[in-house]
Amino acid sequence: MTDFLSWLSPSHYGRLPFADWVQWLVRDWxxxxxxxxxxxxxxxVDQVLRGLEAALLxxxxxxxxxxxxxxxxxxxxxxxxxxxxxxxxxxxxxxxxAETMTTLAMILTAVFFCxxxxxxxxxxxxxxxxxxxxxxxxxxxxxxxxxFVYLVPIVMLFGVGMVPGVIATIIFALPPIIRLTSLxxxxxxxxxxxxAIAFGATQRQILFDVQIPLAMRxxxxxxxxxxxxxxxxxxxxxxxxxxxxxxxxxxxxxRLDVGRAAVGGVGIVLIAIVLDRITQGLGDPSLxxxxxxxxxxxxxxxxxxxPRMQEKLGT
Amino acid sequence: xxxxxxxxxxxxxxxxxxxxxxxxxxxxSDKDEIYRRTGSVVAVNNVNLEVAAREIFVVMGLSGSGKxxxxxxxxxxxxxxxxxxxxxxxxxLQADEEGLRQLRLNKVSMVFQHFALFxxxxxxxxxxxxxxxxxxxxxxxxxxxxxxxEAVGLGAWADALPANLSxxxxxxxxxxxxxxxxxxxxxxxxxxxxxxxxxxxxxxxELLALQERYAATIVFITHxxxxxxxxxxxxxxxxxxxxxxxxxxxxxxxxxxxxxxxxFTKEVDRxxxxxxxxxxxxxxxxxxxxxxxxxxxxxxQDAEVQGLLVADSNGKPLGSVSATAxxxxxxxxxxxxxxxxxxxxxxxxxxxxxxxxxxxxxxPVALLDNQGRIDASVDPGDLLSALAAxxxxxxxxxxGGTA
Numbered sequence: 001m002t003d004f005l006s007w008l009s010p011s012h013y014g015r016l017p018f019a020d021w022v023q024w025l026v027r028d029w030x031x032x033x034x035x036x037x038x039x040x041x042x043x044x045v046d047q048v049l050r051g052l053e054a055a056l057l058x059x060x061x062x063x064x065x066x067x068x069x070x071x072x073x074x075x076x077x078x079x080x081x082x083x084x085x086x087x088x089x090x091x092x093x094x095x096x097x098a099e100t101m102t103t104l105a106m107i108l109t110a111v112f113f114c115x116x117x118x119x120x121x122x123x124x125x126x127x128x129x130x131x132x133x134x135x136x137x138x139x140x141x142x143x144x145x146x147x148f149v150y151l152v153p154i155v156m157l158f159g160v161g162m163v164p165g166v167i168a169t170i171i172f173a174l175p176p177i178i179r180l181t182s183l184x185x186x187x188x189x190x191x192x193x194x195x196a197i198a199f200g201a202t203q204r205q206i207l208f209d210v211q212i213p214l215a216m217r218x219x220x221x222x223x224x225x226x227x228x229x230x231x232x233x234x235x236x237x238x239x240x241x242x243x244x245x246x247x248x249x250x251x252x253x254x255r256l257d258v259g260r261a262a263v264g265g266v267g268i269v270l271i272a273i274v275l276d277r278i279t280q281g282l283g284d285p286s287l288x289x290x291x292x293x294x295x296x297x298x299x300x301x302x303x304x305x306x307p308r309m310q311e312k313l314g315t
Numbered sequence: 316x317x318x319x320x321x322x323x324x325x326x327x328x329x330x331x332x333x334x335x336x337x338x339x340x341x342x343x344s345d346k347d348e349i350y351r352r353t354g355s356v357v358a359v360n361n362v363n364l365e366v367a368a369r370e371i372f373v374v375m376g377l378s379g380s381g382k383x384x385x386x387x388x389x390x391x392x393x394x395x396x397x398x399x400x401x402x403x404x405x406x407x408l409q410a411d412e413e414g415l416r417q418l419r420l421n422k423v424s425m426v427f428q429h430f431a432l433f434x435x436x437x438x439x440x441x442x443x444x445x446x447x448x449x450x451x452x453x454x455x456x457x458x459x460x461x462x463x464x465e466a467v468g469l470g471a472w473a474d475a476l477p478a479n480l481s482x483x484x485x486x487x488x489x490x491x492x493x494x495x496x497x498x499x500x501x502x503x504x505x506x507x508x509x510x511x512x513x514x515x516x517x518x519x520x521e522l523l524a525l526q527e528r529y530a531a532t533i534v535f536i537t538h539x540x541x542x543x544x545x546x547x548x549x550x551x552x553x554x555x556x557x558x559x560x561x562x563x564x565x566x567x568x569x570x571x572x573x574x575x576x577x578x579f580t581k582e583v584d585r586x587x588x589x590x591x592x593x594x595x596x597x598x599x600x601x602x603x604x605x606x607x608x609x610x611x612x613x614x615x616q617d618a619e620v621q622g623l624l625v626a627d628s629n630g631k632p633l634g635s636v637s638a639t640a641x642x643x644x645x646x647x648x649x650x651x652x653x654x655x656x657x658x659x660x661x662x663x664x665x666x667x668x669x670x671x672x673x674x675x676x677x678x679p680v681a682l683l684d685n686q687g688r689i690d691a692s693v694d695p696g697d698l699l700s701a702l703a704a705x706x707x708x709x710x711x712x713x714x715g716g717t718a
Contacts, residue, residue: 194392195431199445199496200420209447213435 026153038157045170046163048112053105061092064101072274075281080274087270096248096267103234103244104271106162110169110230114177115223117170122181122222123207132182139175147172147236155240165233165242172236173229180222184215220283227279231272235264245271317404318365319532320389320500325362325398327384327556330355333396346555358384359395360556366549371526371533373547375540375579381556382536383428386502389534390423391415402500420449424498428505430485432477438464438488439473445496463495464488466525483514490522494529501531507542519545540579544568544588552576564588584668585705591670592663594701595682595691601626604633604651608644611636620694622679625654630688632658632681661693667702 006012056064065088073081091100125132151168158164188211196206212219238246245264252261328336336355339348346357358381366372376382387393388400391407400407402422410418424445432441440447443460451459464470467487469480477485486506493501507515519542526533537543543550544564551561552575560572568588571577600614602625615623615638622637634654644653659680661670670680670693677695684690 189431191427191429191431192433195425195427195433196444196448198390198392198419198423198425198502199448199492200416200418201448202416205448210433214433 026156030153031156035157042158042163042167045109045113045166049105049109049162049166052108053102056101056105057098061088061097065089068274072278072281076277077281080277080281083277084274087274091267091270094263094266096245096263099243099245099248099264100267100271103231103246103268106166106169106237106242106244107227107230107234107275110166110173110233111223111227113166113170114174114226114230118174118177118222118226119181119219122178122219123185123212125178126182126185126211135178139178142171143175147233148239151236151240160241162242164240165237165246168240169230169233169237172233173226176225176229177219177222180225181215181219184218184222185211187218188214217283220279224276224279224283227275228272231268231275234268318401319368319370319403320364320366320534321399321401322362322364322388323399325359325385325388325400326357326396327359327381327388327393328355328357328396337397357556359388362398362556362558364551364558364561366532366534368532369526369530370548371523371535371546373535373537373543373550374553375537375543375550376553377538380553382538382553383504384556385553386504386534386536389500389502390419390425392425420445421496422498423500423502424493424496425502426486426489426493426504426506428508430477430482430489430509432485432488432492434477437474437476438469438480441477441488442473442491442495444492449496459495460491463491466494466528467491467521483510483518486510486518490525494525494531497529498531501529501533503533503535505536505538508538515542522546540583544583552579565590565593586668586671586702587666589667589701589705590663591661591665591667591680591682591693594667594697595663595680595693596697597691599623599679599692599694601630601689602636602650602654603628604649604654606650607646608641608648608650608653609646611650612641612646615641619696620679621696622677622694624658624679624681624689624692625650626689632660632683632689634658635678635681637678667698667705670698671702 010016059067065085068088069081069084072084091097121135125135147168150171154164154168158167192210192214193206196210201209234242234244234246235249236246238244238250245267248264248267249261250264252258252264326337326340328340330336330350330353332353332355336349336353336357339352340357340360344352346360349355349357360381362385364372374382374385384393388395389402389407391410395408398408402418407415407418433444436444439457439460442463443451443456446456446459461470461473464473464487467490469484469487469491472480472484472488477488480488486509489506507518510518522533523546535543535546537546544567547564549561549563550567552559552567554575560567560576562570565588567576568580568583568585571580599618599620600623602611602614602623604625604627611623615621615636622635624635625633627633633651634656635658636650636654640653640655655678659670659678660683661680663682679695680693680698681689682691682693
């Protein structure tokens with residue numbers, strides 16, 4: 001009986017050499033033919049990453065902390081500003097300031113490339129159902145495939161080091177910004193788009209005057225998600241040679257040094273909370289008033305903020 | 316004068332087989348049958364119309380009658396399936412993308428049912444939107460927007476956000492946005508439907524005043540017959556995508572083309588639709604102030620009226636004399652001593668009900684020309700018989716409607 005049923009399972013007749021096919025595809029075809037192309041793709045990532053890392057490491061600790069504190073205060077309020085101050089002091093006190101800056105440079109580089117690729121792709125997929133239908137399974141795969149699986153071909157194509165780590169991070173963190181940009185633009189009321197068309201607006205004017213501003217909150221939510229995913233790749237990136245806090249955790253893991261791992265982990269968590277709160281604040285439309293200007297920001301920081309529009313109207 | 320806007324045999328079909336559906340519609344099949352056979356919905360069915368410059372043309376119909384689709388065909392927010400559409404003699408359906416954009420930028424603007432204001436822009440920026448798209452500089456755009464906002468009574472709110480305004484105020488912004496570009500044709504898709512009744516009436520009156528000021532041709536969509544009768548110089552009643560009747564308000568109410576239209580209008584109070592101009596007469600004698608009461612009585616009897624107007628030598632109204640006043644007067648008395656002053660005056664478009672409400676039943680009403688002379692008059696007897704006829708018509712139609 002069991003024999004009879006086993007006839008129905010394909011493995012009864014032999015094994016499909018799927019692993020060999022993939023191996024062949026990547027090692028014997030992709031790598032020899034396209035390695036130079038992939039190497040060339042590294043160049044812009046490398047430039048941005050190096051520039052950012054050098055800049056962040058060059059900024060003295062008090063200056064960086066002060067700027068971040070002001071940003072947090074400006075976009076997320078007093079409480080987050082206070083938290084930022086404590087978090088930065090703590091990170092420096094436990095001795096991982098340089099690693100934190102390296103991680104930050106990697107994260108920001110990844111987010112930068114995610115944004116310049118993801119926002120246009122999101123806009124494109126909002127405007128064309130065909131693009132959206134094509135992109136959807138690709139994004140699904142990107143979001144479900146375990147990052148360890150694509151670490152191997154990344155190492156084969158890009159080698160090891162910081163830049164391959166950033167590239168793995170980009171692949172992992174890209175989907176939310178595409179999805180949420182597309183969603184945000186599709187959610188803009190059809191009536192508003194119709195009104196813009198009725199007044200003779202071009203596609204471009206509709207996109208920049210109506211759709212993007214109204215989708216901004218959702219796009220910023222996408223950016224926030226992308227940032228958070230990028231941070232969660234910090235440790236995995238360390239497996240293929242990326243440095244920073246991820247490396248601290250990875251080394252701690254390798255030596256069973258729980259203290260060392262915790263130091264890196266705490267750094268990641270603190271930086272994640274600070275960046276999350278600040279980017280969430282960026283998407284808050286209630287900040288869209290006169291205090292956006294430079295002089296407005298200075299006045300606000302000095303406690304001389306002009307009254308908000310809503311307060312002026314008494315509603 | 317050629318029509319500002321005209322449509323010939325316009326069709327719009329939504330669905331998989333538009334051409335086939337148009338053929339069937341031309342062959343006389345009805346909407347249900349066409350849907351059964353082709354799976355397509357005929358939204359606009361063979362509409363022909365001519366709108367003169369500065370006219371307010373109202374399209375009235377229930378929801379699903381195709382009126383919103385029709386108005387969107389005019390600026391091609393919805394592409395008509397077949398037919399001809401001319402604006403100032405230019406074929407709109409042949410226009411390429413750029414030509415169409417120029418039309419929307421310069422000639423035709425639109426007001427939407429749910430306002431469609433941009434929530435992220437201030438009231439002034441909203442009002443200036445059409446000018447911004449046109450590429451007008453910031454300062455000039457702002458000046459024109461504020462001017463349009465002042466015209467709709469919102470000058471003080473230029474820097475507020477739309478969300479801080481009430482519904483009525485938001486629609487005023489919508490109206491200012493459409494007027495700021497000095498449109499020749501204003502398309503209004505149920506603009507006042509989302510407002511409460513009192514605000515709606517204010518807005519209707521304001522629209523009439525604004526139309527005079529901006530001299531725009533208006534195509535106005537509504538499902539409210541009273542609104543149609545208040546605003547329209549002509550009204551089209553639309554059903555299942557086709558026009559059932561087109562005509563001035565009095566004709567729609569007074570001579571409905573079929574039961575469908577009659578059913579609509581049966582609830583209308585005719586005394587509010589029939590105007591003094593429609594029943595006024597020019598053949599009534601006038602009295603001079605120096606005439607004797609006996610002569611006045613004779614004139615009154617000959618004309619078979621209940622009162623006569625007294626005019627000076629230039630034909631300007633001084634007062635009126637009623638039959639009852641003459642009966643009790645000394646035959647030798649002068650008309651000027653027994654007349655009631657001043658004479659009642661009205662406009663050609665004053666509805667009969669307004670005279671009743673003014674408590675002025677019993678004296679003749681003078682209609683003046685633009686020099687202030689008596690042009691025509693309405694006798695109380697005329698007024699009463701017109702009201703009685705209107706009343707009878709209301710009753711009949713109500714019986715007919717339920718039968």
